[in-house]
Amino acid sequence: MPKSPRSGRSTPHPDFDPLALYRTMVTIRLFEEKVGELFTAARIHGAVHLYLGQEAVATGACAALEAEDYITSTHRGHGHCIAKGGRLDSMLAEIFGKATGYCKGKGGSMHIADLDSGILGANGIVGGGIPIATGAALACKLQRNGRIVLCFFSDGASNEGSFHESLNLASVLTLPVIFLCENNQWAVSTPASWSIPIENVADRSAGYGMPGVVVDGCDPLAVHQAVQDAAARARSGQGPTLIEAKTYRWEGHYKGDPQTYRSRQEVEEWRRERDPIVLFQHRLETDGLMDEERARRIQQDVQEAIESAVDYAETSPEPGPELLYADLFAEEGAQP
């Protein structure tokens, strides 16, 4: 397991608030636990891929962005969406497949998007978001709007051709994009230690002439720092950065995955020793920013927000048949 490197290179983001980071991490944790519970109870259908254990990555990374910046996300995207400012009620309604969801119930867990918050969509195709992030960064550059793009993907996606084509093009065109690989060690049942024949995904940056940075993905401050540095680089026209956050997927690939491919002991070790929320809470306590009571209040607050979002989602209407053909094309409801 990686150590926690902590460096202070650039000044913190003006809105940077460690307690807000803590709250976001707790929100992701409790949200995902709730989604897992709802899925197990068969109150939601389909499949869900939980972000448990990776909370520090989305939280630290998105805190280094401006509101108008873009992200692209993955099939394991709930955490990204929450960290970028997605609404819990609209997210849950979407996960329930309801008309009030972000996608009117037509996307589900794997396709949550909120373009108004800069969330260009989760993605059911591994590596599918990487070219899209590259193109969004191209649009930012051409429009000179000062925005940047943060692209979340995984160790598994770094073996897709789309990853290599995108990093190459982004570097050739000096695009304002940050490629953030969440190395959670497992691509379904395939260990990154086997499928990636070098130590770090970040080392692949050398092939594309951009910086490659390894950070502790269990430390939101380390992630924040790295993304902030990369963001400064992107905004100043110096092009893309590849960051690898070493983290761990606590759950199976999907909720209900029997996980015959890895040992219970490995999972327990990460949960026990590298829980990003426990580690961060300890640090905040050491810094005098947090105490038990405060942490409990935040957790309770978040839990209430999630419960009311669940109520909203579950009592929302199903999409009506008029939505079957709606939004296929920009001409409302047009059938070719």
Next chain:
Amino acid sequence: MSLIPCSQAIRDALREEMQRDPTVFLLGEDIGKHGGAFGVTRGLFDEFGPERVIETPISEAVIAGAAVGAAIAGCRPVAEIMYMDFVTLAMDQIVNQAAKMRYMFGGKAKVPLVIRMPSGAGRGNAAQHMQSLEAWFCHVPGLKVVMPSTPADAKGLLKSAIRDDNPVIFIEHKLLYAVKGDVPEGDYTIPLGKADVKRAGQDVTIVATSRMVQFALEASDRLASEGISAEVVDPRTLVPLDLETILASVRRTHVAVVVHEAPRRGGYGAEIAAEIQEQAFDWLDAPVARICGEDVPIPFSKALESLAIPDTDRIAAGVRHVLGR
């Protein structure tokens, strides 16, 4: 009117739309100084510079994907895939991303992009450079598919495609690039989803696409001298399809022949034939006939290549056959 080749009509459409709208840009392999593999973008790099005519490495997946990303982030990209055959390398971004984004995001995203690609056989580049793969795209809900047959149509349709807020697959037959035709002066558009009757007739309706329209017209001239009056309908866009114009013609002529260059099995002609039979069955005097490419890869040999795709003779023979002449 001016008499210009298809490639110039397409270039004029690109230029005019780039002048009209600063968010329009081009993206693709060798499209800059070189002007593209078929010279379609020649001169545009000098005119608009490297920010509007963006050359890429040989990376079809990210060409298509970057077009998708740029489109949802406020631009109107026009990507070029050098040969339609190479679109296989970009299919995830077209099929799983571009086509579905608006729908699966509940109408939030607008994906205004065009992907241009040259299709078609007839110049000896063999199996991996000569295909007509339009049926694949027609099968994916969320894409529009355009396949012009004349310079005037190509220009007007491309302008509509660029202004359209949806992903549009724009298929240019490479053997039409040099074919000249009259093109109206100035700015005009042709709506997507509107067929054109290229020749009026009473005895048979030939529905043909892309280069096959030229062959169908030649066949019709020949048939006219034999006393057969053929009507040639060019759908121009396959999705959306102007079925009304096709059905109206068939209801008058009572005989339909569908012609395309792509292989017959699973081709878009099957869809058109099925629609005609479902919606105009009572008007038909004969089963709807299909004259299509053979179900083989395009062979290199000139002798074999010419057997693999329909030509004027085969269209004329097919029409005679269905009319029992």
